[in-house]
Amino acid sequence: MNPSTITAYPNGPLLVRGPFELQGEDGERIPQHRRTIALCRCGLSAIKPLCDGSHKAAGFRTD
Helix, strand or coil: CCEEEEEECCCCCCEEEEECEEEEECEEEEECCCEEEEEECCCCCCCCCCCHHHHHHCCCCCC
């Protein structure tokens, strides 16, 4: 089994690849429909913790 990886996408989300389990604030498991997901870093996504692309319109930038 390959390890999970988290990659910070420049000026965008965190890409999570590989086997993982995602939990919400309440500890409940969030169903996984893909092997790769994008987690919001800008705080503007309407579907947090997942990215919906809001960072692009907001001009989100990272170092």
